[in-house]
Amino acid sequence: MVKAIEAFGMPVVHICTIVPISQTVGANRIVPAVAIPYPLGDISKSAEEEKQIRRAILDKAMKALQTPISEQTVF
Structure with missing residues (x-):
């Protein structure tokens, strides 16, 4: 899905819990998340x-959208 959207010229950030999977599927801008069951949080907090x-992850994703890249990049 990420590559299809980017094919139309729209940058996409993939927030993910398992970075190697995102790299394998070809995501260009990758932001690591917290954990599989709660990617944008931690229920113990x-x-x-x-x-x-959540704010820190989303801020990182917004900066990733604005960053020119030439290859897969993990932020």
Whole structure:
């Protein structure tokens, strides 16, 4: 799906829990997530700490969208 969207000229960031799989499927901009069952959070943390985790991952993804790349890049 990522490659199909990028074929239309739209940059895509793949937030993932297993980076090698994203690399195998050809994602160009890869942002690692927290864990498989909770990619954008950690249920052992408080609500405020989870919000900070989510914000950090999404900020990294937004910066990845703005970064020119020439090959697969893990941010």
